[in-house]
Amino acid sequence: MTIRIDAKRLIxxxxxxxADASVVLDDGKISFVGPTADAPDADQEIKTDTVMPGLWECHGHFLGLLTANFDELSGLRPQMAAMRVTHDARNVLEAGFTTVREMGGxxxxxxxxxxxGWAVGPNVYASGAMLSQTGGHGDFHGAPLHLARDLVERHWGEDNICDGPDECRAAVRRMLRLGAKVIKIHASGGVMSELDDPILPQFSKEELEAIVDEATRMGRLVGAHCHGSRGIIAALEAGVKTIxxxxxxxxxxxxxxVEMDATLVPTRFIVEFLMAEGEKKGMPEYARRKGEEAAKKHSEAVSLAIEKGVRIALGTDIWATGMWGRNAE
Ligand SMILES: [Zn+2]
Known part of the structure; x- marks a missing residue:
């Protein structure tokens, strides 16, 4: 079966x-790209305005939440969340994203x-749960620790809290048994967690090194959520490849x-989204306070990264059902 797509513009x-170019697919594989005048005939021909390669969303979360408050998870059945994310997967694919790097969910x-083949969606390059120290950004500070751990295991398959190099190594292995293709860690505090400070680093040097060593041995890269520069530096020195x-x-x-050839995924979308629509979506007061402070600095950080020649990848940090599909905004 051959399909020819004729486009007014081909990127x-x-x-x-x-201009006026075609892509020909032969049993799902691209067999021709070039001017329509030179393109071979095909079984099926489609005409459209623009054709381009599929995009990568490098930082999103399939969580099935409806609000900007992660406490919603405790009252949400995993079955409901799982149904909702199949809708999100279709939406993001239809928005032109053929791969999603899912950083926890x-x-x-x-x-x-x-x-x-049971659901329609992009390739999903997923991490399982986000690894966090006790009291870190991936912990739910409002609940007793055992309930916070249980909540993550119930939704995303395995416990994410780890302290000390041995537990960190074991936590990487837990994510691998979920089928994780990338390991996601929290190397600083965050905005959407109640009691930690986005500026302060999380995980010790020994813990970061244990995580990276274990992930590397198993052929995975580590991506670190980091706001503060000390956390960024500690993560890079341990061998983390994306900030x-x-x-x-x-x-x-x-x-x-630049020296470590690392990539920045600035997730600018969520910074602007939370400032504009967060309150309406139920963002807690502590997150609004931390978010306002962070938003001021964030655009300066992106400008600095561009000026210094840091490699940047597109990531939105979209996590709510209904938001997927807005990934190119
Ligand atoms: Zn995220």
Whole structure:
């Protein structure tokens, strides 16, 4: 079965866009890209305005939540969340994203369901749960610790809290048994968690090194949620390859990112979304306070990263059902 797509504009991904060009698919594989005048005939022909390669969303969460308050998870049945994320998967694919790097949530299960052919969606390159120290950004501070751990295990498959190098190593292994393709950690405090400070680093040097060592041995890269520059530097020195958010990036951290050939995923979308719509979506007061402070610094950090030549990848940090599909905004 051959399919020919004729477009007024074709963006090949490498080089300049082409006018009046075609892509020919032969049993799902691209067999021709070039001017329509030179394109071979096909069984099926489609005409459209623009054709381009599929995009990557490099930081999202399939959580099935409806609000900007993660406490919603405790009253949400996993079955409901799992149903909702299949809708999100279709929406993001239809928005042009053929791969999602899912940095904590239902992604490992969703990705496997899509791979099996039972749901429509992008390739999902998922992390399982987000690894966090006790009291860190991936902990639910309002609940007793055992209930917070249970909540994460109930929704995303395995406990995410780990302290000390041995537990950190074991936590990486727990994510691997979910089918994680990337390991996500919290190397600083965050905005959406109640009691920690986004500026302060999380996980010790020994813990970070144990996580990276274990992940590397198993052929996975580690991505770290980091706001403060000390957390960014500690993560990079331990061998973390992507920095997520990077809100308080300074000269030293930006230079180190270039030196280590690391990638920044600034998630600018969520910063602007929370400032504009967060309150309406139930964002807690503590998150609004921390978010306002972070938002001021975040655009400076992105400017600095561009100026220093840090490699940047698109990521939105979209997590709510109904928001998926807005990934290119
Ligand atoms: Zn995130």
């Amino acid at each position: 090949p991904g490498r080089g300049e866009p082409l 239902y992604g490992t299960f969703l990705g496997r369901t899509i791979d099996e 997520e958010h990077g809100t308080y990036l300074n000269d030293e951290a930006a230079d180190l990112m």
